[in-house]
Amino acid sequence: MTLNQTVLETDALHTPELEVLFGDPHGDGPFDYAAIVTDDDARRLNGNAEEVLDTWGAAAEFVPAALGGRWTDTAAMVERLRPILRRDPAVGLGYGLTTLMAAVNVWIAGNGEQQADVARRLLAGEKIATAFHELDHGNDLLHNECSAEFDGDVWKLTGTKQVINNIDRAESALILARTSDGVAARRFSLLLWHKAPGDPADTSRRTLTAGMRGCWIGEARFDGVEIPADRVIGGDGDAVETALKAFQITRAIIPALAVGSVEAALHESILYARDRKLYGGCVLDIPHARSLYADALVDTLIADALSGTVVRALHLAPRESFVLTAVSKYLAPQLLTNAMQLLSVLAGSTFYARMQPFSMIEKFVRDLTVVPIGHAGSTSCLMTILPNLPTWARRSEKTVDADPRLFELNAAEPLSALDFGALALGAGSADPVGAALFDPRVRSALEQHALEVLPLVEELTDGFARERAVARALAPDQLTATASAASFDVARRISLYLAAASVVGVWAAEAGNNAIAADPLVLRACLERVRGRLTGRQRPLPREIIDRLVAHGEACVDGSRSVGLRPVAIYPARASA
Amino acid sequence: MPTDVLPTQVEEWLTGRVIAYGKVIPGSFTVDTPLSELGLDSVYALTLCGDIEDEFQLEVDPTIVWDYPTIRELAGGISQLAAE
Numbered sequence: 001m002t003l004n005q006t007v008l009e010t011d012a013l014h015t016p017e018l019e020v021l022f023g024d025p026h027g028d029g030p031f032d033y034a035a036i037v038t039d040d041d042a043r044r045l046n047g048n049a050e051e052v053l054d055t056w057g058a059a060a061e062f063v064p065a066a067l068g069g070r071w072t073d074t075a076a077m078v079e080r081l082r083p084i085l086r087r088d089p090a091v092g093l094g095y096g097l098t099t100l101m102a103a104v105n106v107w108i109a110g111n112g113e114q115q116a117d118v119a120r121r122l123l124a125g126e127k128i129a130t131a132f133h134e135l136d137h138g139n140d141l142l143h144n145e146c147s148a149e150f151d152g153d154v155w156k157l158t159g160t161k162q163v164i165n166n167i168d169r170a171e172s173a174l175i176l177a178r179t180s181d182g183v184a185a186r187r188f189s190l191l192l193w194h195k196a197p198g199d200p201a202d203t204s205r206r207t208l209t210a211g212m213r214g215c216w217i218g219e220a221r222f223d224g225v226e227i228p229a230d231r232v233i234g235g236d237g238d239a240v241e242t243a244l245k246a247f248q249i250t251r252a253i254i255p256a257l258a259v260g261s262v263e264a265a266l267h268e269s270i271l272y273a274r275d276r277k278l279y280g281g282c283v284l285d286i287p288h289a290r291s292l293y294a295d296a297l298v299d300t301l302i303a304d305a306l307s308g309t310v311v312r313a314l315h316l317a318p319r320e321s322f323v324l325t326a327v328s329k330y331l332a333p334q335l336l337t338n339a340m341q342l343l344s345v346l347a348g349s350t351f352y353a354r355m356q357p358f359s360m361i362e363k364f365v366r367d368l369t370v371v372p373i374g375h376a377g378s379t380s381c382l383m384t385i386l387p388n389l390p391t392w393a394r395r396s397e398k399t400v401d402a403d404p405r406l407f408e409l410n411a412a413e414p415l416s417a418l419d420f421g422a423l424a425l426g427a428g429s430a431d432p433v434g435a436a437l438f439d440p441r442v443r444s445a446l447e448q449h450a451l452e453v454l455p456l457v458e459e460l461t462d463g464f465a466r467e468r469a470v471a472r473a474l475a476p477d478q479l480t481a482t483a484s485a486a487s488f489d490v491a492r493r494i495s496l497y498l499a500a501a502s503v504v505g506v507w508a509a510e511a512g513n514n515a516i517a518a519d520p521l522v523l524r525a526c527l528e529r530v531r532g533r534l535t536g537r538q539r540p541l542p543r544e545i546i547d548r549l550v551a552h553g554e555a556c557v558d559g560s561r562s563v564g565l566r567p568v569a570i571y572p573a574r575a576s577a
Numbered sequence: 578m579p580t581d582v583l584p585t586q587v588e589e590w591l592t593g594r595v596i597a598y599g600k601v602i603p604g605s606f607t608v609d610t611p612l613s614e615l616g617l618d619s620v621y622a623l624t625l626c627g628d629i630e631d632e633f634q635l636e637v638d639p640t641i642v643w644d645y646p647t648i649r650e651l652a653g654g655i656s657q658l659a660a661e
Contacts, residue, residue, distance in 0.1 A: 184613065185622070185643040241640050391627025425639045427627050476598040479624050 018083035067119035082260030089367035090214035109234030139380035147178035188239035211366035251325035255332030320428035330381035333372035393471035396431035407505030436505035450520035587652035
């Protein structure tokens with residue numbers, strides 16, 4: 001028996017602390033789905049949830065252990081935070097994620113004093129807004145206009161930042177400001193603004209959004225706000241370089257967290273489909289409904305495999321993380337929002353009319369719509385991948401070794417502390433994820449445990465090799481924002497092949513045990529759906545696979561387990577205060 | 578790692594890359610024309626760095642293109658790296 005198997009024994013499943021503190025969202029607790037939907041309608045975050053998080057010291061999750069926090073293994077951090085996302089994506093974003101987005105810049109480029117200052121503030125419960133965005137420029141950071149001038153003593157900040165989460169209530173904001181007119185990528189600096197009474201700034205305008213309604217998202221107008229010279233994070237002109245490194249961490253974490261939300265929606269869908277009676281049976285008896293659920297679950301599992309692998313890559317393959325995190329942030333949110341769409345069809349009119357107790361499905365659909373838009377949009381992620389593709393493809397072709405540790409989502413051994421200094425820009429030097437498709441160890445596992453899936457793996461491996469050759473030959477003018485749709489499609493297809501490689505790698509890491517991740521039927525289902533995206537034609541999954549997936553979903557609901565590749569116990573009775 | 582990469586060799590190679598990039602006609606620029614005026618934006622810097630690494634067997638940070646913004650300066654930076 002391997003270590004992995006012990007972790008996967010149902011009765012020995014780990015219960016994340018926040019699951020215990022939040023309790024069962026189907027109950028009548030202060031942070032149950034009824035309260036969450038009510039708060040969403042009122043456009044406020046659930047105050048009880050924020051209180052629980054404050055007491056638990058959630059901000060310590062975002063502070064490296066070396067600075068007094070709890071952050072060492074990022075995969076473990078994701079696991080600890082997913083209980084929030086299972087209940088309310090808006091609390092996830094609104095309570096902490098944008099603070100994390102700001103803080104990682106400080107962990108990467110801040111000096112010792114700045115890091116200690118920010119760590120102390122976070123641990124004391126303060127928030128930092130990430131004020132990068134200007135609506136006129138979208139993800140085109142290099143054309144941002146908000147600017148600061150140095151008067152020999154302090155920076156004076158003027159301009160506007162928009163759709164900034166927590167901008168009004170956060171004690172600080174990290175602002176991307178234009179500070180010179182030199183080379184485009186060196187024009188910007190990161191200024192850390194600790195708000196003070198009387199600062200010439202207005203943060204009171206709220207922006208109403210379709211999803212994440214509880215979040216207070218708004219605008220900041222600066223009219224000469226003074227920021228001391230020692231609050232520049234990194235050197236003058238280093239903002240783009242620092243942000244491109246910091247984005248890697250958040251591009252990895254956000255889709256991995258979002259998997260938790262779709263897991264929760266899958267859970268509710270089983271409850272709904274059992275409860276709702278139609279055509280003389282329950283919805284879960286209807287083949288089309290079962291097929292919708294199965295497709296949604298499979299897309300979630302693909303996103304789980306890819307995002308889980310990429311979170312581990314931050315630690316195990318930091319130099320390759322620039323491309324890998326863009327792949328995950330491009331593809332995983334698409335898979336997850338697609339899964340949510342499928343579940344909304346399953347919920348039928350209940351979805352549209354928002355009937356209790358399943359109104360959370362409609363809320364989750366709206367909330368998760370922002371995942372492929374916010375932070376780094378899907379298209380912007382493809383644009384991050386594109387310029388690296390020829391070099392990346394050359395190096396991928398030369399890569400011989402996959403790193404099996406990347407795929408061990410259930411490893412008992414924690415990852416060693418994240419090395420913020422190891423993250424780099426560019427194509428990296430190898431392709432340890434794609435290499436799983438060529439790995440002889442993976443092949444022998446397939447021959448031994450899933451021989452019937454081998455032809456499909458071989459088909460995808462051949463396709464990957466062909467796509468790499470296309471990527472290698474992309475002309476220079478096909479690598480930037482003005483590249484043709486066909487070139488963007490190469491980046492999309494490479495992302496799909498890397499998702500397939502993650503799925504195969506994760507399966508091989510578990511092969512032979514009785515976990516969902518080790519099931520050859522699940523492996524086949526995931527690869528069929530990846531192939532469907534590559535060919536543009538999704539074929540219905542075979543009945544035996546659908547039955548297996550629905551049975552897994554039901555067993556997880558009955559056993560209060562999460563439905564993904566790294567099962568944990570969920571929705572326990574709430575701990576008494 | 579080659580230790581005898583001459584700046585002029587690198588300049589010649591970079592000039593070839595700029596022409597291959599296809600945004601300017603040969604002869605219309607010098608080694609002192611800012612790369613940004615040759616259509617080489619910050620994004621293309623990433624591509625160029627991959628090419629530099631493979632051509633000269635060097636590990637370079639893509640930010641080198643931001644900090645050495647002409648062919649002459651970049652060639653100087655690359656040959657200096659090669660000599661280290």
